[in-house]
Amino acid sequence: xxxxxxxxxxxxxxxxxxxxxxxxxxxxxxxxxxxxxxxxxxxxxxxxxxxxxxxxxxxxxxxxxxxxxxxxxxxxxxxxxxxxxxxxxxxxxxxxxxxxxxxxxxxxxxxxxxxxxxxxxxxxxxxxxxxxxxxxxxxxxxxxxxxxxxxxxxxxxxxxxxxxxxxxxxxxxxxxxxxxxxxxxxxxxxxxxxxxxxxxxxxxxxxxxxxxxxxxxxxxxxxxxxxxxxxxxxxxxxxxxxxxxxxxxxxxxxxxxxxxxxxxxxxxxxxxxxxxxxxxxxxxxxxxxxxxxxxxxxxxxxx
Amino acid sequence: xxxxxxxxxxxxxxxxxxxxxxxxxxxxxxxxxxxxxxxxxxxxxxxxxxxxxxxxxxxxxxxxxxxxxxxxxxxxxxxxxxxxxxxxxxxxxxxxxxxxxxxxxxxxxxxxxxxxxxxxxxxxxxxxxxxxxxxxxxxxxxxxxxxxxxxxxxxxxxxxxxxxxxxxxxxxxxxxxxxxxxxxxxxxxxxxxxxxxxxxxxxxxxxxxxxxxxxxxxxxxxxxxxxxxxxxxxxxxxxxxxxxxxxxxxxxxxxxxxxxxxxxxxxxxxxxxxxxxxxxxxxxxxxxxxxxxxxxxxxxxxx
Amino acid sequence: xxxxxxxxxxxxxxxxxxxxxxxxxxxxxxxxxxxxxxxxxxxxxxxxxxxxxxxxxxxxxxxxxxxxxxxxxxxxxxxxxxxxxxxxxxxxxxxxxxxxxxxxxxxxxxxxxxxxxxxxxxxxxxxxxxxxxxxxxxxxxxxxxxxxxxxxxxxxxxxxxxxxxxxxxxxxxxxxxxxxxxxxxxxxxxxxxxxxxxxxxxxxxxxxxxxxxxxxxxxxxxxxxxxxxxxxxxxxxxxxxxxxxxxxxxxxxxxxxxxxxxxxxxxxxxxxxxxxxxxxxxxxxxxxxxxxxxxxxxxxxxx
Numbered sequence: 001x002x003x004x005x006x007x008x009x010x011x012x013x014x015x016x017x018x019x020x021x022x023x024x025x026x027x028x029x030x031x032x033x034x035x036x037x038x039x040x041x042x043x044x045x046x047x048x049x050x051x052x053x054x055x056x057x058x059x060x061x062x063x064x065x066x067x068x069x070x071x072x073x074x075x076x077x078x079x080x081x082x083x084x085x086x087x088x089x090x091x092x093x094x095x096x097x098x099x100x101x102x103x104x105x106x107x108x109x110x111x112x113x114x115x116x117x118x119x120x121x122x123x124x125x126x127x128x129x130x131x132x133x134x135x136x137x138x139x140x141x142x143x144x145x146x147x148x149x150x151x152x153x154x155x156x157x158x159x160x161x162x163x164x165x166x167x168x169x170x171x172x173x174x175x176x177x178x179x180x181x182x183x184x185x186x187x188x189x190x191x192x193x194x195x196x197x198x199x200x201x202x203x204x205x206x207x208x209x210x211x212x213x214x215x216x217x218x219x220x221x222x223x224x225x226x227x228x229x230x231x232x233x234x235x236x237x238x239x240x241x242x243x244x245x246x247x248x249x250x251x252x253x254x255x256x257x258x259x260x261x262x263x264x265x266x267x268x269x270x271x272x273x274x275x276x277x278x279x280x281x282x283x284x285x286x287x288x289x290x291x292x293x294x295x296x297x298x299x300x301x302x303x
Numbered sequence: 304x305x306x307x308x309x310x311x312x313x314x315x316x317x318x319x320x321x322x323x324x325x326x327x328x329x330x331x332x333x334x335x336x337x338x339x340x341x342x343x344x345x346x347x348x349x350x351x352x353x354x355x356x357x358x359x360x361x362x363x364x365x366x367x368x369x370x371x372x373x374x375x376x377x378x379x380x381x382x383x384x385x386x387x388x389x390x391x392x393x394x395x396x397x398x399x400x401x402x403x404x405x406x407x408x409x410x411x412x413x414x415x416x417x418x419x420x421x422x423x424x425x426x427x428x429x430x431x432x433x434x435x436x437x438x439x440x441x442x443x444x445x446x447x448x449x450x451x452x453x454x455x456x457x458x459x460x461x462x463x464x465x466x467x468x469x470x471x472x473x474x475x476x477x478x479x480x481x482x483x484x485x486x487x488x489x490x491x492x493x494x495x496x497x498x499x500x501x502x503x504x505x506x507x508x509x510x511x512x513x514x515x516x517x518x519x520x521x522x523x524x525x526x527x528x529x530x531x532x533x534x535x536x537x538x539x540x541x542x543x544x545x546x547x548x549x550x551x552x553x554x555x556x557x558x559x560x561x562x563x564x565x566x567x568x569x570x571x572x573x574x575x576x577x578x579x580x581x582x583x584x585x586x587x588x589x590x591x592x593x594x595x596x597x598x599x600x601x602x603x604x605x606x
Numbered sequence: 607x608x609x610x611x612x613x614x615x616x617x618x619x620x621x622x623x624x625x626x627x628x629x630x631x632x633x634x635x636x637x638x639x640x641x642x643x644x645x646x647x648x649x650x651x652x653x654x655x656x657x658x659x660x661x662x663x664x665x666x667x668x669x670x671x672x673x674x675x676x677x678x679x680x681x682x683x684x685x686x687x688x689x690x691x692x693x694x695x696x697x698x699x700x701x702x703x704x705x706x707x708x709x710x711x712x713x714x715x716x717x718x719x720x721x722x723x724x725x726x727x728x729x730x731x732x733x734x735x736x737x738x739x740x741x742x743x744x745x746x747x748x749x750x751x752x753x754x755x756x757x758x759x760x761x762x763x764x765x766x767x768x769x770x771x772x773x774x775x776x777x778x779x780x781x782x783x784x785x786x787x788x789x790x791x792x793x794x795x796x797x798x799x800x801x802x803x804x805x806x807x808x809x810x811x812x813x814x815x816x817x818x819x820x821x822x823x824x825x826x827x828x829x830x831x832x833x834x835x836x837x838x839x840x841x842x843x844x845x846x847x848x849x850x851x852x853x854x855x856x857x858x859x860x861x862x863x864x865x866x867x868x869x870x871x872x873x874x875x876x877x878x879x880x881x882x883x884x885x886x887x888x889x890x891x892x893x894x895x896x897x898x899x900x901x902x903x904x905x906x907x908x909x
Contacts, residue, residue, distance in 0.1 A: 163508075179857070180853050180854065180861055181853065183857050185861055188864060191864060195503070196503045199503070199805055200802045200803075204802070204862075204865045205769075205770070207864075208853065208858050208861050209849070244511075247483050247484065247513060248486040248593070250589075251488050252483055252512075255489070255510045255511050256507075258488075258491060259503070259507045498806070499807060502805055502806070525807060547815065550786050550787065550816060551786065551789040554786040554788075554791050555815075558791055558813045559810075559814055561797060561813075562806070563810075
């Protein structure tokens with residue numbers, strides 16, 4: 001809704017994103033007609049590549065934000081605009097989300113957005129995370145996650161919002177909401193999304209221990225729906241999409257909304273409180289200290 | 304409740320059903336004492352055959368409405384009266400529901416009741432569907448589904464209301480809430496019943512895609528509890544019933560009510576709105592067109 | 607709270623408990639330095655033996671109330687005080703609950719507390735059962751059940767409140783909420799705890815039939831998390847605890863609370879009504895008669 005004004009002339013938001021300071025409901029985008037004219041059905045941008053096939057009605061969104069598709073505020077902004085754009089295009093019925101980065105689908109929330117930042121900035125960031133979840137979980141499109149790499153934390157959340165999850169059967173990859181391992185906590189709507197997918201008990205144990213599952217474990221617990229060899233993830237996603245699009249849109253959309261509305265309503269009626277809760281938690285000295293230690297550990301590993 | 308007045312002299316409603324124009328809450332049945340006297344423990348009627356064994360306290364209800372036990376308003380009316388009758392008979396503790404028609408348990412809601420009918424008639428029909436669900440899901444009896452054939456849509460719903468589901472292990476049979484495949488939508492209480500049985504995620508994917516499961520798939524997902532060879536469905540149901548009736552009725556009934564009451568309350572407190580919702584949906588031009596195409600497709604298949 | 611009256615004079619957890627006027631959150635303990643010096647990390651009492659290892663932060667609670675660790679009011683009182691004591695000790699981060707009695711973890715609620723007792727006494731008893739559940743399900747500690755024997759009814763409930771359940775792989779043992787088999791009913795919070803663990807449908811069938819599961823069946827349905835040979839139950843629990851304690855306490859505790867708070871709130875906001883409900887049910891003539899028959903059956907077996 002909020003972003004609709006931005007898209008009276010659709011397609012080709014790329015290059016404009018540096019003007020965005022947020023993807024919250026107060027965003028204003030000044031669309032350049034020239035760029036729009038230049039970039040019809042494919043849009044390319046630093047962090048996202050969208051291929052939309054008009055004939056099939058299916059878009060493929062390649063996340064290409066080096067090195068690991070971290071969900072920074074910039075990335076989230078571009079991502080939300082990209083999804084919104086497809087959502088408003090009635091000819092687009094299905095969306096496949098995948099990664100162009102090797103070995104990783106998305107590494108999840110960008111820790112740099114949570115470390116040493118002002119409360120205001122943290123709040124803007126969190127609104128972006130909420131917005132991503134709302135756009136995906138509430139979408140009228142069929143969304144399939146083609147998980148061709150590891151997908152921890154926010155990357156797992158992104159996958160969980162989709163209608164179907166296909167993962168590369170590579171035992172070096174993992175997926176899960178592992179927030180507690182970093183000393184932080186998955187909020188209620190992360191939890192709700194996981195409970196809706198794997199049930200209460202599997203969620204309880206996964207979130208308390210911050211479990212990361214191998215693909216075969218993830219399949220067993222229901223965190224993903226299908227495993228295929230790595231080079232077949234995208235083709236299988238395309239084939240699976242055909243099956244989903246054989247169902248009349250209106251019946252599928254009403255059904256999807258019926259299944260998800262109570263969960264979505266819980267966040268939409270608590271958005272501001274959830275932002276406040278996140279900001280007051282993440283800006284605590286003890287949590288900032290945890291994040292610093294984690295970042296130093298990462299630095300040592302790389303060094 | 305509504306039907307209770309009709310049964311001061313119970314047993315033997317057969318032959319009276321033609322006087323019923325509805326199983327809604329306004330129904331009035333004039334019971335003929337003569338017929339009642341003639342037909343003690345077995346009642347036979349065009350659409351239903353009930354065998355009640357006083358010694359075991361178990362009734363078997365054979366659905367025999369050719370060709371496929373479609374849930375027409377007439378069928379639902381007779382079915383609800385039959386269940387109500389057994390419910391009020393304190394000597395009847397268990398009910399087994401099965402089919403006399405070959406290859407099918409029940410084909411579900413009769414499409415002819417939804418196509419080209421007045422809003423009033425559609426509303427009466429939907430009240431009948433609600434009534435069937437309420438009678439079965441809220442029953443004090445142990446109810447076992449002996450699913451000896453395919454059981455799509457409303458047939459699946461009927462099975463889901465039971466305490467236990469035994470299905471013929473015949474790979475040509477299928478079961479599921481496949482409404483979306485026809486362009487229509489399972490309402491929230493169909494959904495609630497399925498979530499209570501197989502959980503949120505399995506329901507989401509099943510309802511969005513309108514999945515029909517083979518018996519072995521249905522067992523795996525939890526849609527049925529047991530598979531046996533086709534000729535043993537009814538005998539196994541009888542043996543299983545013995546195990547259930549070994550539990551003291553009052554403890555089992557309180558427990559059953561505790562498990563199901565929130566789901567039942569959701570419909571009873573929204574019945575009228577649910578009827579309005581169904582009527583306004585099903586009488587839409589686009590939905591009527593979908594149904595016409597489906598009916599024409601069926602006609603061609605048969606022709 | 608409920609247990610206060612019970613503790614005016616009572617056997618002591620380490621001889622100090624006679625000074626306790628309550629095990630509620632307002633408890634005040636006047637610690638005797640002499641006794642404390644004498645009994646550092648171990649406390650012994652008739653019904654409970656607690657070994658607390660300061661270095662690991664893990665306490666092991668051995669239930670040793672012959673013959674079968676029945677949950678009498680005395681046992682519950684001592685148990686709640688023991689848990690509360692550990693809960694308040696910030697150096698105690700984990701608790702393992704196990705049995706010193708052969709072949710049984712806990713036989714569940716003591717029927718003698720429910721048979722032939724005054725309504726007042728039944729009410730006190732039930733408050734004790736509530737208190738046990740609240741202390742365990744709401745604990746900030748990691749609690750692991752080391753189930754080294756059968757665990758029916760209240761023993762199963764106790765296990766279900768833990769964070770993780772490890773059971774002896776001995777086919778002669780069983781676990782389950784089998785109340786209906788005795789003609790009594792598991793209340794809504796027993797049911798809620800089980801639904802949170804194994805889901806709605808498995809709970810419905812288990813509670814209606816009063817099912818007792820073998821260890822392998824219990825693992826399959828999710829009632830326990832791990833089976834190990836009988837002599838490895840406690841060592842495995844200790845190893846598992848290490849894994850749980852590797853997670854930062856604050857993040858794990860917030861997560862646990864998020865998962866369990868709605869269930870806990872349902873009881874805390876309905877405690878008094880739940881007591882009244884239990885008392886009016888259990889003091890019914892018909893229920894007392896059921897219990898008398900059950901006790902006579904037990905007597906004959908032993909005799």
